[in-house]
Amino acid sequence: MPAQSLISILTTILGFALLSGLVLLVYRLVSRERSLARAEKKTLSHYQEIIDKANKQAAEMLEKAVKTSEGLISQTELTNGTVAADLDKIFREMAEKHIKSMGNEVVTFKKEYEDKIMEMQQAVDQNTKFVIQNTQYNLNKNLEAFTKAMMDKTSTSSEALEAKTKELLAKAEAEVTAYKEAEVAKVDKAISVLVQKTYQSLLGENIPPEINKDLILKALEKSKKEGLFDF
Amino acid sequence: MKEIVNLTSMTNYLQTKYNINGVVSSLDKILAEMFKRKKPMNEILERDAPYPLSEDLKKLAKEHDANIENDIEADKFFGAVRKSILSLPILTVTTGVPPTLEVIKEINSWVIANIKGFVALDFITDRSLIAGAKIDFNGKSRDYSVRKETTGVATTENTDVNI
Numbered sequence A: 001m002p003a004q005s006l007i008s009i010l011t012t013i014l015g016f017a018l019l020s021g022l023v024l025l026v027y028r029l030v031s032r033e034r035s036l037a038r039a040e041k042k043t044l045s046h047y048q049e050i051i052d053k054a055n056k057q058a059a060e061m062l063e064k065a066v067k068t069s070e071g072l073i074s075q076t077e078l079t080n081g082t083v084a085a086d087l088d089k090i091f092r093e094m095a096e097k098h099i100k101s102m103g104n105e106v107v108t109f110k111k112e113y114e115d116k117i118m119e120m121q122q123a124v125d126q127n128t129k130f131v132i133q134n135t136q137y138n139l140n141k142n143l144e145a146f147t148k149a150m151m152d153k154t155s156t157s158s159e160a161l162e163a164k165t166k167e168l169l170a171k172a173e174a175e176v177t178a179y180k181e182a183e184v185a186k187v188d189k190a191i192s193v194l195v196q197k198t199y200q201s202l203l204g205e206n207i208p209p210e211i212n213k214d215l216i217l218k219a220l221e222k223s224k225k226e227g228l229f230d231f
Numbered sequence B: 001m002k003e004i005v006n007l008t009s010m011t012n013y014l015q016t017k018y019n020i021n022g023v024v025s026s027l028d029k030i031l032a033e034m035f036k037r038k039k040p041m042n043e044i045l046e047r048d049a050p051y052p053l054s055e056d057l058k059k060l061a062k063e064h065d066a067n068i069e070n071d072i073e074a075d076k077f078f079g080a081v082r083k084s085i086l087s088l089p090i091l092t093v094t095t096g097v098p099p100t101l102e103v104i105k106e107i108n109s110w111v112i113a114n115i116k117g118f119v120a121l122d123f124i125t126d127r128s129l130i131a132g133a134k135i136d137f138n139g140k141s142r143d144y145s146v147r148k149e150t151t152g153v154a155t156t157e158n159t160d161v162n163i
Helices: A002-202 A209-225 B008-013 B017-037 B041-048 B053-063 B071-086 B101-114 B146-151
Strands: B090-095 B120-125 B132-137 B140-145
Touching (some): A209 B090, B041 B053, B090 B101, B132 B146, B140 B146
Parallel strands (some): B090 B120
Protein backbone atom coordinates (compact mmCIF):
# COMPACT_ATOMS: atom_id res chain seq x y z
CA MET A 1 0.00 0.00 0.00
CA PRO A 2 2.61 2.56 0.85
CA ALA A 3 4.30 1.59 -2.37
CA GLN A 4 1.17 2.23 -4.29
CA SER A 5 0.72 5.53 -2.52
CA LEU A 6 4.19 6.44 -3.22
CA ILE A 7 3.81 5.65 -6.89
CA SER A 8 0.58 7.60 -6.92
CA ILE A 9 2.21 10.51 -5.20
CA LEU A 10 5.14 10.36 -7.51
CA THR A 11 2.82 10.14 -10.55
CA THR A 12 0.87 13.16 -9.32
CA ILE A 13 4.02 15.13 -8.75
CA LEU A 14 5.32 14.22 -12.17
CA GLY A 15 2.00 15.17 -13.75
CA PHE A 16 1.99 18.45 -11.98
CA ALA A 17 5.55 19.13 -12.99
CA LEU A 18 4.83 18.39 -16.64
CA LEU A 19 1.79 20.63 -16.65
CA SER A 20 3.79 23.39 -15.05
CA GLY A 21 6.47 23.05 -17.68
CA LEU A 22 3.90 23.22 -20.46
CA VAL A 23 2.27 26.35 -18.99
CA LEU A 24 5.64 27.94 -18.69
CA LEU A 25 6.45 27.17 -22.34
CA VAL A 26 3.17 28.69 -23.55
CA TYR A 27 3.71 31.73 -21.42
CA ARG A 28 7.15 32.26 -22.88
CA LEU A 29 5.91 31.92 -26.46
CA VAL A 30 3.09 34.39 -25.89
CA SER A 31 5.36 36.89 -24.20
CA ARG A 32 7.85 36.66 -27.05
CA GLU A 33 5.13 37.25 -29.61
CA ARG A 34 3.98 40.30 -27.72
CA SER A 35 7.45 41.78 -27.58
CA LEU A 36 7.86 41.33 -31.37
CA ALA A 37 4.51 43.06 -32.02
CA ARG A 38 5.54 45.94 -29.84
CA ALA A 39 8.85 46.35 -31.71
CA GLU A 40 7.07 46.35 -35.05
CA LYS A 41 4.54 48.90 -33.88
CA LYS A 42 7.34 51.07 -32.70
CA THR A 43 9.13 50.91 -36.06
CA LEU A 44 5.92 51.75 -37.92
CA SER A 45 5.28 54.80 -35.80
CA HIS A 46 8.86 55.95 -36.48
CA TYR A 47 8.31 55.60 -40.25
CA GLN A 48 5.05 57.56 -39.99
CA GLU A 49 6.87 60.38 -38.30
CA ILE A 50 9.49 60.57 -41.05
CA ILE A 51 6.79 60.60 -43.76
CA ASP A 52 4.82 63.30 -42.05
CA LYS A 53 7.94 65.39 -41.74
CA ALA A 54 8.74 64.96 -45.43
CA ASN A 55 5.19 65.90 -46.45
CA LYS A 56 5.43 69.01 -44.47
CA GLN A 57 8.74 70.06 -46.05
CA ALA A 58 7.39 69.35 -49.55
CA ALA A 59 4.31 71.50 -48.95
CA GLU A 60 6.51 74.33 -47.85
CA MET A 61 8.74 74.04 -50.92
CA LEU A 62 5.71 73.98 -53.21
CA GLU A 63 4.28 77.08 -51.69
CA LYS A 64 7.60 78.82 -52.06
CA ALA A 65 7.89 77.80 -55.72
CA VAL A 66 4.39 79.07 -56.49
CA LYS A 67 5.24 82.44 -55.04
CA THR A 68 8.47 82.65 -57.04
CA SER A 69 6.66 81.73 -60.27
CA GLU A 70 3.99 84.33 -59.76
CA GLY A 71 6.75 86.94 -59.33
CA LEU A 72 8.52 85.85 -62.47
CA ILE A 73 5.31 85.91 -64.53
CA SER A 74 4.43 89.43 -63.50
CA GLN A 75 7.94 90.61 -64.33
CA THR A 76 7.90 88.90 -67.74
CA GLU A 77 4.53 90.47 -68.69
CA LEU A 78 5.91 93.87 -68.00
CA THR A 79 9.05 93.29 -70.11
CA ASN A 80 6.99 91.87 -73.00
CA GLY A 81 4.80 94.90 -73.16
CA THR A 82 7.79 97.24 -73.48
CA VAL A 83 9.54 95.11 -76.10
CA ALA A 84 6.36 94.88 -78.26
CA ALA A 85 5.94 98.62 -78.25
CA ASP A 86 9.56 99.17 -79.29
CA LEU A 87 9.40 96.57 -82.04
CA ASP A 88 6.14 98.04 -83.36
CA LYS A 89 7.72 101.42 -83.67
CA ILE A 90 10.82 100.09 -85.44
CA PHE A 91 8.74 98.01 -87.84
CA ARG A 92 6.51 100.94 -88.62
CA GLU A 93 9.49 103.12 -89.46
CA MET A 94 11.03 100.41 -91.60
CA ALA A 95 7.77 99.89 -93.45
CA GLU A 96 7.40 103.58 -94.14
CA LYS A 97 10.94 103.75 -95.47
CA HIS A 98 10.40 100.68 -97.55
CA ILE A 99 7.10 101.95 -98.98
CA LYS A 100 8.73 105.23 -99.88
CA SER A 101 11.62 103.41 -101.55
CA MET A 102 9.23 101.13 -103.38
CA GLY A 103 7.30 104.13 -104.66
CA ASN A 104 10.48 105.62 -106.12
CA GLU A 105 11.45 102.27 -107.63
CA VAL A 106 8.04 101.86 -109.21
CA VAL A 107 8.22 105.26 -110.86
CA THR A 108 11.70 104.52 -112.23
CA PHE A 109 10.68 101.01 -113.34
CA LYS A 110 7.56 102.34 -115.05
CA LYS A 111 9.59 104.85 -116.99
CA GLU A 112 12.18 102.27 -117.99
CA TYR A 113 9.41 99.86 -118.90
CA GLU A 114 7.71 102.42 -121.12
CA ASP A 115 11.01 103.28 -122.77
CA LYS A 116 11.74 99.61 -123.32
CA ILE A 117 8.31 99.00 -124.77
CA MET A 118 8.75 101.92 -127.13
CA GLU A 119 12.16 100.65 -128.16
CA MET A 120 10.81 97.14 -128.74
CA GLN A 121 7.93 98.52 -130.78
CA GLN A 122 10.33 100.42 -132.98
CA ALA A 123 12.55 97.34 -133.37
CA VAL A 124 9.54 95.15 -134.18
CA ASP A 125 8.32 97.72 -136.72
CA GLN A 126 11.74 97.81 -138.29
CA ASN A 127 12.10 94.02 -138.30
CA THR A 128 8.62 93.55 -139.70
CA LYS A 129 9.40 95.98 -142.47
CA PHE A 130 12.66 94.14 -143.18
CA VAL A 131 11.00 90.73 -143.09
CA ILE A 132 8.26 91.88 -145.43
CA GLN A 133 10.79 93.31 -147.85
CA ASN A 134 12.96 90.18 -147.62
CA THR A 135 9.99 87.89 -148.06
CA GLN A 136 8.86 89.87 -151.06
CA TYR A 137 12.34 89.64 -152.54
CA ASN A 138 12.69 85.91 -151.84
CA LEU A 139 9.20 85.24 -153.14
CA ASN A 140 9.96 87.05 -156.38
CA LYS A 141 13.26 85.23 -156.67
CA ASN A 142 11.70 81.82 -155.98
CA LEU A 143 8.89 82.52 -158.36
CA GLU A 144 11.41 83.38 -161.05
CA ALA A 145 13.42 80.23 -160.35
CA PHE A 146 10.28 78.13 -160.25
CA THR A 147 9.06 79.61 -163.51
CA LYS A 148 12.46 78.99 -165.08
CA ALA A 149 12.61 75.42 -163.75
CA MET A 150 9.11 74.77 -165.00
CA MET A 151 10.02 76.15 -168.40
CA ASP A 152 13.19 74.04 -168.48
CA LYS A 153 11.34 70.98 -167.25
CA THR A 154 8.62 71.46 -169.80
CA SER A 155 11.24 71.83 -172.48
CA THR A 156 13.20 68.78 -171.24
CA SER A 157 10.02 66.72 -170.89
CA SER A 158 9.02 67.71 -174.36
CA GLU A 159 12.44 66.72 -175.70
CA ALA A 160 12.44 63.49 -173.70
CA LEU A 161 8.94 62.71 -174.91
CA GLU A 162 9.99 63.39 -178.46
CA ALA A 163 13.12 61.23 -178.04
CA LYS A 164 11.10 58.46 -176.42
CA THR A 165 8.52 58.65 -179.17
CA LYS A 166 11.28 58.45 -181.78
CA GLU A 167 12.88 55.54 -179.93
CA LEU A 168 9.58 53.68 -179.66
CA LEU A 169 8.83 54.46 -183.27
CA ALA A 170 12.25 53.17 -184.34
CA LYS A 171 11.77 50.09 -182.16
CA ALA A 172 8.32 49.50 -183.61
CA GLU A 173 9.69 49.97 -187.11
CA ALA A 174 12.54 47.57 -186.35
CA GLU A 175 10.08 45.05 -184.95
CA VAL A 176 7.84 45.42 -187.97
CA THR A 177 10.85 45.05 -190.27
CA ALA A 178 12.08 42.01 -188.35
CA TYR A 179 8.60 40.53 -188.41
CA LYS A 180 8.34 41.25 -192.13
CA GLU A 181 11.73 39.68 -192.74
CA ALA A 182 10.86 36.66 -190.62
CA GLU A 183 7.58 36.24 -192.43
CA VAL A 184 9.23 36.75 -195.82
CA ALA A 185 11.93 34.25 -194.82
CA LYS A 186 9.25 31.78 -193.83
CA VAL A 187 7.48 32.32 -197.14
CA ASP A 188 10.81 32.06 -198.98
CA LYS A 189 11.62 28.86 -197.16
CA ALA A 190 8.17 27.45 -197.87
CA ILE A 191 8.48 28.44 -201.53
CA SER A 192 11.99 27.00 -201.65
CA VAL A 193 10.81 23.73 -200.12
CA LEU A 194 7.90 23.71 -202.52
CA VAL A 195 10.17 24.39 -205.50
CA GLN A 196 12.61 21.73 -204.37
CA LYS A 197 9.84 19.23 -203.90
CA THR A 198 8.51 20.17 -207.32
CA TYR A 199 11.96 19.77 -208.84
CA GLN A 200 12.45 16.56 -206.99
CA SER A 201 9.11 15.13 -208.08
CA LEU A 202 9.43 16.43 -211.63
CA LEU A 203 13.10 15.60 -212.15
CA GLY A 204 14.17 13.04 -209.54
CA GLU A 205 14.54 9.73 -211.25
CA ASN A 206 13.72 11.33 -214.59
CA ILE A 207 17.07 13.08 -214.94
CA PRO A 208 18.95 11.29 -217.71
CA PRO A 209 22.06 9.49 -216.33
CA GLU A 210 24.25 11.32 -218.80
CA ILE A 211 23.13 14.73 -217.57
CA ASN A 212 23.56 13.63 -213.94
CA LYS A 213 27.05 12.29 -214.69
CA ASP A 214 27.96 15.59 -216.38
CA LEU A 215 26.63 17.55 -213.42
CA ILE A 216 28.71 15.43 -211.00
CA LEU A 217 31.87 15.83 -213.07
CA LYS A 218 31.22 19.58 -213.33
CA ALA A 219 30.87 19.69 -209.55
CA LEU A 220 34.28 17.99 -209.25
CA GLU A 221 35.78 20.42 -211.77
CA LYS A 222 34.39 23.45 -209.93
CA SER A 223 35.65 22.10 -206.63
CA LYS A 224 39.09 21.63 -208.12
CA LYS A 225 39.08 25.20 -209.50
CA GLU A 226 38.19 26.50 -206.06
CA GLY A 227 41.17 24.66 -204.61
CA LEU A 228 39.21 22.11 -202.65
CA PHE A 229 41.74 19.39 -203.48
CA ASP A 230 44.83 21.42 -202.70
CA PHE A 231 46.76 19.95 -199.78
CA MET B 1 60.48 -3.90 -190.24
CA LYS B 2 60.00 -0.65 -192.18
CA GLU B 3 58.31 2.02 -190.13
CA ILE B 4 56.31 3.71 -192.97
CA VAL B 5 53.77 1.47 -194.67
CA ASN B 6 53.48 1.82 -198.46
CA LEU B 7 49.96 0.84 -199.52
CA THR B 8 50.50 1.09 -203.31
CA SER B 9 50.13 -2.66 -203.80
CA MET B 10 46.87 -2.56 -201.83
CA THR B 11 45.08 0.19 -203.78
CA ASN B 12 42.74 -2.31 -205.40
CA TYR B 13 41.33 -2.97 -201.94
CA LEU B 14 41.11 0.69 -200.98
CA GLN B 15 39.18 2.30 -203.84
CA THR B 16 36.15 3.23 -201.77
CA LYS B 17 35.35 3.82 -198.14
CA TYR B 18 33.27 0.66 -198.27
CA ASN B 19 36.36 -1.31 -199.39
CA ILE B 20 38.46 0.36 -196.69
CA ASN B 21 35.96 -0.63 -194.02
CA GLY B 22 36.11 -4.22 -195.28
CA VAL B 23 39.92 -4.36 -195.12
CA VAL B 24 39.99 -2.76 -191.64
CA SER B 25 37.38 -5.24 -190.47
CA SER B 26 39.52 -8.13 -191.78
CA LEU B 27 42.61 -6.76 -190.04
CA ASP B 28 40.72 -6.47 -186.74
CA LYS B 29 39.58 -10.07 -187.09
CA ILE B 30 43.14 -11.27 -187.85
CA LEU B 31 44.56 -9.47 -184.81
CA ALA B 32 41.82 -10.81 -182.55
CA GLU B 33 42.33 -14.42 -183.75
CA MET B 34 46.08 -14.09 -183.40
CA PHE B 35 45.81 -13.41 -179.67
CA LYS B 36 42.90 -15.77 -179.13
CA ARG B 37 44.03 -18.97 -180.84
CA LYS B 38 47.79 -18.68 -180.80
CA LYS B 39 48.04 -20.26 -184.23
CA PRO B 40 50.58 -19.59 -187.01
CA MET B 41 49.78 -16.38 -188.92
CA ASN B 42 49.67 -18.20 -192.27
CA GLU B 43 46.91 -20.39 -190.97
CA ILE B 44 45.02 -17.42 -189.55
CA LEU B 45 45.27 -15.43 -192.79
CA GLU B 46 44.08 -18.38 -194.86
CA ARG B 47 41.23 -19.09 -192.50
CA ASP B 48 40.00 -15.58 -191.52
CA ALA B 49 40.96 -13.19 -194.35
CA PRO B 50 39.23 -13.28 -197.78
CA TYR B 51 41.28 -14.42 -200.73
CA PRO B 52 43.24 -12.79 -202.41
CA LEU B 53 43.52 -10.17 -199.61
CA SER B 54 45.25 -12.80 -197.43
CA GLU B 55 47.95 -13.35 -200.08
CA ASP B 56 48.42 -9.63 -200.69
CA LEU B 57 48.81 -9.00 -196.98
CA LYS B 58 51.57 -11.65 -196.86
CA LYS B 59 53.29 -9.93 -199.82
CA LEU B 60 52.94 -6.53 -198.12
CA ALA B 61 54.56 -7.97 -195.01
CA LYS B 62 57.46 -9.32 -197.08
CA GLU B 63 57.87 -5.97 -198.82
CA HIS B 64 58.21 -4.32 -195.43
CA ASP B 65 60.52 -7.02 -193.98
CA ALA B 66 57.98 -7.91 -191.32
CA ASN B 67 58.08 -11.39 -189.79
CA ILE B 68 54.39 -11.96 -189.23
CA GLU B 69 55.02 -15.43 -187.69
CA ASN B 70 56.28 -13.51 -184.71
CA ASP B 71 53.23 -12.43 -182.75
CA ILE B 72 54.70 -9.17 -181.53
CA GLU B 73 56.02 -8.16 -184.97
CA ALA B 74 52.74 -9.21 -186.63
CA ASP B 75 50.73 -7.15 -184.17
CA LYS B 76 52.96 -4.15 -184.79
CA PHE B 77 52.86 -4.53 -188.59
CA PHE B 78 49.11 -5.07 -188.97
CA GLY B 79 48.49 -2.24 -186.48
CA ALA B 80 50.61 0.09 -188.65
CA VAL B 81 48.76 -1.06 -191.81
CA ARG B 82 45.42 -0.43 -190.14
CA LYS B 83 46.49 3.05 -189.02
CA SER B 84 47.80 3.96 -192.50
CA ILE B 85 44.58 2.78 -194.15
CA LEU B 86 42.42 4.80 -191.74
CA SER B 87 44.48 7.93 -192.41
CA LEU B 88 43.98 7.75 -196.20
CA PRO B 89 42.25 10.85 -197.64
CA ILE B 90 38.61 10.18 -198.57
CA LEU B 91 36.69 12.13 -201.20
CA THR B 92 32.98 12.00 -200.41
CA VAL B 93 30.62 12.50 -203.33
CA THR B 94 26.99 12.97 -202.34
CA THR B 95 24.56 12.60 -205.23
CA GLY B 96 20.80 12.86 -205.61
CA VAL B 97 20.57 9.57 -207.47
CA PRO B 98 22.53 6.40 -206.63
CA PRO B 99 25.56 6.35 -208.93
CA THR B 100 25.75 3.69 -211.61
CA LEU B 101 28.92 1.64 -212.18
CA GLU B 102 29.62 3.81 -215.22
CA VAL B 103 29.39 6.99 -213.15
CA ILE B 104 31.64 5.48 -210.46
CA LYS B 105 34.26 4.55 -213.06
CA GLU B 106 34.09 8.03 -214.60
CA ILE B 107 34.54 9.67 -211.21
CA ASN B 108 37.39 7.29 -210.34
CA SER B 109 39.13 8.12 -213.60
CA TRP B 110 38.66 11.81 -213.01
CA VAL B 111 40.11 11.50 -209.50
CA ILE B 112 43.17 9.57 -210.71
CA ALA B 113 43.75 12.14 -213.43
CA ASN B 114 43.15 15.28 -211.37
CA ILE B 115 44.16 14.65 -207.75
CA LYS B 116 47.73 14.01 -206.75
CA GLY B 117 48.30 11.01 -204.52
CA PHE B 118 45.97 8.22 -203.57
CA VAL B 119 42.39 9.18 -202.65
CA ALA B 120 39.65 6.78 -201.64
CA LEU B 121 36.11 7.48 -202.76
CA ASP B 122 32.95 7.45 -200.72
CA PHE B 123 29.50 7.65 -202.31
CA ILE B 124 26.44 8.84 -200.43
CA THR B 125 22.93 9.28 -201.81
CA ASP B 126 20.74 12.17 -200.68
CA ARG B 127 17.50 12.42 -202.68
CA SER B 128 16.97 16.05 -201.65
CA LEU B 129 19.96 17.07 -203.79
CA ILE B 130 17.90 16.10 -206.89
CA ALA B 131 20.91 16.11 -209.23
CA GLY B 132 24.50 17.33 -209.32
CA ALA B 133 26.76 16.61 -206.34
CA LYS B 134 28.02 17.82 -203.04
CA ILE B 135 31.78 17.32 -202.64
CA ASP B 136 33.46 16.86 -199.26
CA PHE B 137 37.24 16.56 -198.95
CA ASN B 138 39.79 17.11 -196.22
CA GLY B 139 37.32 18.95 -193.96
CA LYS B 140 35.98 21.25 -196.70
CA SER B 141 32.65 21.11 -198.50
CA ARG B 142 31.17 22.43 -201.76
CA ASP B 143 27.56 22.02 -202.79
CA TYR B 144 26.88 22.01 -206.55
CA SER B 145 23.57 20.22 -206.40
CA VAL B 146 20.36 21.25 -208.16
CA ARG B 147 18.83 21.79 -204.73
CA LYS B 148 21.46 24.37 -203.93
CA GLU B 149 20.89 26.07 -207.29
CA THR B 150 17.17 26.32 -206.64
CA THR B 151 17.58 27.89 -203.22
CA GLY B 152 19.33 30.84 -204.88
CA VAL B 153 22.29 30.73 -202.57
CA ALA B 154 25.70 31.23 -204.13
CA THR B 155 27.22 27.85 -204.90
CA THR B 156 30.70 29.07 -204.21
CA GLU B 157 29.93 29.66 -200.56
CA ASN B 158 32.45 27.93 -198.34
CA THR B 159 30.90 25.62 -195.84
CA ASP B 160 33.52 23.71 -193.95
CA VAL B 161 32.22 20.53 -192.35
CA ASN B 162 33.72 17.65 -190.49
CA ILE B 163 33.45 14.40 -192.40
